[in-house]
Amino acid sequence: MPDANDLIAADVDLQGRACRKLGSPLYADLMAAAAAEAARGGIVAQILLPLAYEPAGSAITLRLFGAVHRLALTGAAPDLAAAYPSCGGDPTAMTANELWSAFENACRANESAITARLGQAPQTNEVGRGVALRGALDLAVGAARLPVRLVEIGASAGLNLLVDRFALRWPGGSRGPASSPVTLDDAWTGSIPDDVGLSIVERGGCDIHPLDATAPDDALTLQSFVWPDQRTRLDRLRGAIEIACTTTSSVKNQSADEFLAEIAPTSGIHTVVQHSVMWQYLPDDVRAAATGELERLTRTATPDAPVAHISLEPPRTADDADVDFRAARRHGGFIVSAGCAPYFDDHVVGYCPPHGPPAHWL
Template sequence: MTFKDALRHQARSCTGLGSPFMGRLMTLFADRLRPETAIANRLFNWQGDLSPSGQSVPLRLAGALHATALQGGPLRDVYPPHTVSDDALWSAVKETLIRDEAQLDRWLDSPPQTNEVRRSAVLIAAGRWLADRYGLPLVLSELGASAGLNLFWDRYALDVGGQIFGDPVATVRLAPDWQGPTPATSQPQVADRRGIDLNPLDPNQPADALRLRAYLWPDQPERRALTDAAIALATPSVDRGDVASWLEQRLSQTRKGHVHLIYHTIAWQYFPQESQKRATRAIESAGQKATADEPLAWFGMESDGTPGSAGLTLRLWPGDLVFKMGRAGFHGQHVEWTPPD
């Protein structure tokens, strides 16, 4: 896939995810960008998988540009809520590619870190399902946790057709388009929570908070509001390091009387292949030692090649049971919940 192919693919995806501005911006890049600047040259010569299922290069670029707009750069007056012509938007983009070259170059080095709070809707449902099945408190281990906002899903409220699951006065309320049965009524109790990320973000630090907000699309203010509410609630609990090494150490600890829930949401694809293999071996090895009073659960919300949504999978030990739990929009905007009876 060429860079321009990746841009057009991303344009269709963004439009389908309810961001016409991002669809327009990505299309403008595909139509008008030429290798005339250092940043453009880097993008056209990028090696590897540029697509959303790989290195997500178009989203790296979009986040880098949005950061300059949030800081008051030339894009500030042409990004939403402003409405301008394609020519005016592109003129500001070209100016930014030159004016902020050093900052854009640094941002392109790292994959997106959206920390999309709406993905917690499926974590709430999965956590309640586990609480209902086992009746035990949970230990949470999130892989690719970014700022750790989705480590606090048990403090958020899920609205399913007017029925509230969680604290009815929670400051973070998620209301996806829900299909399927409602979540279990059991309220999970979380005894411990930690995450791991190669580049963890501290939402209380201005530079890290900027990064979190930059990957939220400019014409979707509701996502910004949810993120701001989650930042106000969260206390960072994310370690820096490789997921496999961290997970091997965390799984070595005894969790008697608890369900250890390992999970990741649109993160697995960004882990190096060797880390994926080591993490899988660590989980499966720990699963072989799981008991009825120390069960292990592995939940993933990850792209599986189906356009527009991610698959929800759950593996449980003892027994190595595998369940398809449904599907969800990549941003958690819709959920098709199909847990087993």
């Protein structure tokens, strides 16, 4: 059996490399130091030891760093907060050694509180993905132009059910309310989807671990998993939480297949099912059952009761017939798809980075 410290160090190192690639030099530097410390069996290895043999994809490093970020956000780790932009801090005011010492000391002083948070899988309910979902929604809804019932599987706290309340801006255009507390700049490139006068009359979703963005503790959880030097992402999240407090929607504690099984096409309503960066995490049996439910909805849709399916997901197989992989990599790597029964089948309509702007439309 591999050494636990080595496994932890490898996970932390891999996550740090991903953070650097995705625009978080603060976490990248901290994780490089944490990986070296974990290999020596220090506090990071001690805290993560119970999770050392968790399956790949369990995000044990992000669980730890999210728990520590939570401490900084609540004032329980003031020295670290002084370096975290999310808390009003400045990482350039510290040397690399000082930054690592602040993180290490926060871990040692709050080990029991951190350990208690490790069961929480990372959730950020990435609001930036709204640039992909809003455009796909406009493309799908344009086929029928009826009032929309928007439902989301794997919805987390349901913030992307509020996508029509976000302000999208790009050179030469905009969409959504200009006064929105969520502004998504440089939202779109390519063949901009038409404005179809979107009218959402019902919103709901499901998640196996739903959060309530209107509850202070859950709102703090969402913020803690945003990387602290990515202020734009955090500002979007905080703005979406503000909208959630004034908008009626609900997220059930339910699996995707069970939730979809309760939905049926409705006369005079355009049902839209959306999801983003969740499909690959479904167990095989749930994914198969959810696919069957989506096929049922498609078969039973009518012009008076259409059903759309929109998504932002990574490419699933190397032989996807309608994916231009070079274009996908050039525009962020993830695939935006849309279909609307009985009008047109699911197909690729654009590409987008995993955290959002810009979405590029075909």
